[in-house]
Amino acid sequence: MKSGLRTILVVCVLVCCPGLNEAMAQKVNALGSYSPYSLFGAGRIEPQGTSYNLSMGGIGIALRDNRFINYINPAAITARDTLAFMLDFGVVQKNSYNRDNAVSSAYNVFNMQNVVMTFPIYRKSAMIIGIVPYSNVGYKFQSTETDPGLVSEIGDIKYQQYGTGSIYKLFAGASMVVAKRISIGAEAIYYFGNINRHSDILFNSSTAYNTVYTGWNYRVHCFSGKFGIQYTQPFRKNDSELTVGATYHIGNRLKGDMLRYAYTASDTVMYDNRPEASLYVAEEFGVGISYRVADKWTVGVDFVQQNWSKYPFVNYGTAASFSQSAARYYRAGFEITPNRDDLRYYMKRVTYRVGGYFEESYVMLNGHRVNDFGITFGASFPIFRGHNAISVAVNLGQRGTLKYGLVRERYFNFVINFNLHDVWFVKYRYE
Secondary structure, eight states: OHHHHHHHHHHHHHHSBOOTTSEEOSOOOOSSOOOGGGGSTTOEEOOOSOHHHHTTTTOOTTOOOTTSOOOSSGGGGGSSOTTEEEEEEEEEEEEEEEEOSSOEEEEEEEEEEEEEEEEEOSSSEEEEEEEEEEEEEEEEEEEEOOOHHHHHHHOOEEEEEEEEEEEEEEEEEEEEEETTTEEEEEEEEEEEEEEEEEEEEEESSOSSSOOEEEEEEEEEEEEEEEEEEEEEEEETGGGEEEEEEEEEEOOEEEEEEEEEEEEOSSOEEEEEEESOOOEEEOOEEEEEEEEEETTTEEEEEEEEEEOGGGSOOOOOOBSSOEEEOOEEEEEEEEEEOSOTTOSSOGGGTSEEEEEEEEEEEEEEETTEEEEEEEEEEEEEEEETBTTEEEEEEEEEEEESOSGGGOOEEEEEEEEEEEEEEEEOSOOOSOO
16 A cells, blocks of 8 residues: 555656646755756756846857956957957856745755966967856755545655756857958867756655655767858948847757656655667757957847747656747947047946847746746956956846746856966067
8 A cells, every 4th residue: 555655646746746736845965056947948048148248138149358268159259359269257146036926935946157278379360168057957846745545644744846956058169250350169078967856755744655756867968060250341440340240059958867866764666767768959059240340349139049949848746837939138238438449537447238138948837938038247456467357247137927826936146257367478578
């Protein structure tokens, strides 16, 4: 009898685990992120770019600036001083405040944002190497059994779901200028990481039943590639230029293994180690345009689409009806430097930025798409030499809604980057 009931409960936790409208616990061991919507697929897809990009709404497909590394488009790294070596290191503080129709919670995360370096190869060509987070998983849901029959027989029963883990993106790319105004670039990318998802049944008032632990453990990796192009049209008036750009990212299936398990303290119900992970990196296409006036100001917009709808997703047993769709990102940003060469007033040499974005995510719950929108702002503070700087970006946004039984996630992210710039192979006349 106990064995049969235990099997039924295992099936229940696999198929009818608490959904997104359940109460969320205050803490979870999630080093990379905390978002209820990271439950699905490879998790929450992280915005790419440094503070330079993130403070302008995340744009970068058509940006060119010799002071900062823009790895969003591989073609952009040719925008540089000929002998310049550039290094960018960034960290991020994420603060999320989540609420459903009954309960609210908060969580804070500190994590790496990026480590990227770029250097010249030959004449108008350059190389870039870096590592950045691609996606993060961090969530926890909990609900209490309300069926009178089970409660009277067993007592207090709780259903709990939680997940942790990250997938990282290690990349190396090269770019070159062709036909004077056209820059092309390509990146070789290696994705790797671990994701752990758990669904447990907790018997808090009965000693006759053992807690049931179930879950999925992923160890994944794969190679992929990204290509980019930029075209710049200069204008004599105001020493300005117009740049258009495009990027394409190859979609791939993440290789590795998936361990599917279910056990109690005294019995193993399921242990299935499969040599396939069933996780994917979506195919992506992006276009952008920017307009720059000398060293004064720049404005730009980007559009990016990720085709998640063509990839199957694992069902982790949520009560909410989940389906995936193509994700679309709309971004816009602006920056201004009052006077980069001002020797008297330091704040006039600071570059100020502002932007906004709207995301139609790939997550659809109960027939409704989970949207994400926000505003960004930040600045770059020059130090030592003109091209060395400390850059900051602030992101205020909202993901989801209180309607349709979903969770509203409001977040505040703070990013700081250290932009280091040096010149190689300079022979000084005086020592």
